[in-house]
Amino acid sequence: MSNATIYDVAGAAGVSLATVSRVLNNPEKVKEETRQRVLKVIKELGYRPNVIARGLASRKTTTVGIVISDVTRASVAEMLGGISDIAHNYKYSIKLFTIREDMDVIDILKDIIAEQVDGILYLNDELSTNRVEEVEKIFIDNQIPFVFANVVYDDEKVPMVSIDYEKAGYEITKLMIDDDRKDIYLLSTARRYSVNDKKEAGYTRAMLEAGLQPRIFRTSGDTNINRQHFNAFFSDKKVDGAIGVRDSIAVSFMNIARDRKVDVPGKLEIAGFQNTKYALLSRPTLTSIDVPVYDIGAVSMRLLTKLMSSNDVDNIRIILPHYIVKRESTKI
């Protein structure tokens, strides 16, 4: 039975519960001798403070809320890994909240705040700009520290951790342009995500700069659906370069191309984003932008711990480096 309370410990150690509490929270304020006695009893009884009671009394729950839209996306899961590792280091617990399409973001956020989390990590990247302002207002009104992870919002006051997706989009497009590709498509999602908007912006900038016509083809994240889209695509479009906003989309496109006997990378170069296992397991292997997803999770969690313990943190907007992993699906 590990349901001993602080009273049991105090009684067994012959001290008041205030002293037990101090041993746990401010050990330096307790005389060495009594401290040892209390610690001994704590160990003997297997006492672990009830975190709920502690949360109520101290108004700190050492719990952070993680807001996501879809756990099953590989990048989200990996970010969670980074978050979880750092949270563990800092002794924070994680409460997971999933925002579904039919739910009101603001409402959920208020619920999360009612759960008394000490801070919020927002991984959802599907907010439109005015929505972001509303969200930001909620956080600020409730004075709750927050960080946007893997989300790019231009507002300088919003704490965020991401890579420069615009630049990455630009660079990967430039790579193909430098290899004399003219009909380069960006394969994006029908649903708008802030990060994909950035990739599109970078792609567009590179194309216009080279005097080429930017062409964005929107499809679904569902493999069965985009298979159809891509087959239709090939029947009426000329293409010698394609960039998928996700590896899985790029691989799916590459498979259709090869089913149709298109030479990759000879006649068609393909690249993806995220450098997931899909890029390694495809044939040919896929050139991809490596996004340090785990690090984004870890760094944003660390930033959040700073914000939770201090009012002025110097650098609240962190851009992590990315790089292009060149593989068989491109020539250069």
Place this chain on the structure above:
Amino acid sequence: MSNATIYDVAGAAGVSLATVSRVLNNPEKVKEETRQRVLKVIKELGYRPNVIARGLASRKTTTVGIVISDVTRASVAEMLGGISDIAHNYKYSIKLFTIREDMDVIDILKDIIAEQVDGILYLNDELSTNRVEEVEKIFIDNQIPFVFANVVYDDEKVPMVSIDYEKAGYEITKLMIDDDRKDIYLLSTARRYSVNDKKEAGYTRAMLEAGLQPRIFRTSGDTNINRQHFNAFFSDKKVDGAIGVRDSIAVSFMNIARDRKVDVPGKLEIAGFQNTKYALLSRPTLTSIDVPVYDIGAVSMRLLTKLMSSNDVDNIRIILPHYIVKRESTKI
């Protein structure tokens, strides 16, 4: 500001806080008229009960602990999706705990219990049998409801939700045997997981039944590492059938085989487990056992809610159906 407390509501509505509490928890005990008045004030003030205070007073936190070992595995992430959806339906919050290799399971479990969760969902499938007994004892001693999800333990008293992995392993092996394959390998993980043990058992049973020699080849989950293992494999082994305990392992094996000009499925049939996106995105597409991972998560969460609200639940061991999805990597 949504930091109104129950006192504020009581004051504004001209009732005692006990009444406000009843409106929230036992509305039928409050006269229609006062109830409406209170609800109106609640809405006006944007009052949301502090769940921590409620948790302390009621000794129920409406929070469940989810124990996992690795979020980044696709099956874990998808299970989390199912868990999250059902938890949301039943108004439970989710606290996520990751058990890392260097950590003591029992110790973590005690921590989780100190967090006052109402129940625990255990997705970690790496426990050896005697470890399971210890874990079970902790749960029982602390009288905390628990469910093992996607884990197969034979103890009839342990609540669990899974598929019959032994049978699945048997069936997929039988499929290849029926197609006259003789040298069928099971590609398993070096690390032992309870579910993989079951797959191995089913595979072995089918092989022995057919008078064939079972051969288990153990490799890593890391694509770069198993690439080397598989190249070594082909240099000295005869093989005409291979079953990967995960799709990604099967696809990796298939890629190496094809790099070495082995005809798949002509000379070599390959199948995987889990029917993930990997199976769809590979070329040839991969035959795989469809494991209803989302459902396992959802059903185990539902079972947990039952266990949390009642002492005797009739069916605490649930086996979900699976089926084989035949694709290009096998002939039959």
Place this chain on the structure above:
DNA sequence: CTGAAAGCGCTTACAG
């Protein structure tokens, strides 16, 4: 149907 009061298990000024 409603209110006054005790209590959930802690933390934290305040005294001493």
Place this chain on the structure above:
DNA sequence: CTGAAAGCGCTTACAG
């Protein structure tokens, strides 16, 4: 350095 006491924001018998 330590203890007595108030308080965190709720719930829940117990009266009435």
